[in-house]
Amino acid sequence: MxxxxxxxxxxxxxxxxxxxxxxxxxxxxxxxxxxxxxxxxxxxxxxxxxxxxxxxxxxxxxxxxxxxxxxxxxxxxxxxxxxxxxxxxxxxxxxxxxxxxxxxxxxxxxxxxxKHGIKRDAEVQALEDVICFVFLKWYFQPFAAKHSAEKIQRIVEKTARKMSSDGRARALREFDLPEVLAAAFQP
Structure with missing residues (x-):
């Protein structure tokens, strides 16, 4: 550094x-x-x-x-x-x-x-993937405990759409998501 x-x-x-x-x-x-x-x-x-x-x-x-x-x-x-x-x-x-x-x-x-260039600029997309991983790793469970299943589904779908295909594939490997939520990360 x-x-x-x-x-x-x-x-x-x-x-x-x-x-x-x-x-x-x-x-x-x-x-x-x-x-x-x-x-x-x-x-x-x-x-x-x-x-x-x-x-x-x-x-x-x-x-x-x-x-x-x-x-x-x-x-x-x-x-x-x-x-x-x-x-x-x-x-x-x-x-x-x-x-x-x-x-x-x-x-x-x-x-x-x-977030200018998301899906077009590799570094902007990398930052977005990191943001999504941090959300899934540390903030998803507390968020899910406070919201309806429908809202959780929408948020997970939006999160997956923001990620790169590599990020989605890695999320499927690293997080134990219920099948209905994991479907949002499928290719």
Whole structure:
């Protein structure tokens, strides 16, 4: 790891350490960033610096843009998600610029965080696969316990559609999903 990348990751972790929302005594955003890094290292051990930074910064200061400040329903949710991506990209680009990354590197990480090029850009898709693996590994069970079977089915189908074919195949191998949910990951 380069010194400048370490500076960016440290800045992201310092920001995420301020998350007032805790999971087992750890700020949620900090834990999420650590989980993203761990899954990225496992799934894509040769990831570029920009992808490593984008993975760690995926939810940087996420608590600052509250879902409740956006309209109810799908349109409000999508507006909130888009605003989150723009916000995360802006914060991460600031850290990267301060650490000495050039304009092209900043734009590359920003594109990943805003999900521009999903299904067309290998690194954007890799980030999305990592996001989906983190969701399935650490957040799916608590989510499923709170929602109807129909909603769970829709979320699993949306998750699978976002993933690459390799990511879906790997998810089938790694997760013990009920048959009805596993069908969403089939080729």
């Amino acid at each position: 380069t010194a400048r990348m370490q500076l960016v990751l440290d800045a992201i972790d310092a920001a995420n350490s301020q998350d007032p929302n805790l999971e087992n005594g750890t700020p949620e955003a900090l834990l999420y960033g650590q989980r993203m890094t761990a899954e990225l290292e496992r799934l894509f051990p040769n990831a570029s610096e920009e992808l490593q930074i984008a993975a760690r910064g995926q939810h940087v200061e996420r608590w600052k843009l509250k879902r409740s400040e956006y309209p109810e329903g799908r349109a409000g949710y999508l507006a909130w998600r888009k605003a989150q991506g723009e916000f995360h990209a802006k914060v991460v680009m600031t850290y990267m610029k301060d650490a000495g990354y050039d304009h092209e590197q900043l734009e590359t990480a920003s594109q990943m965080l805003r």
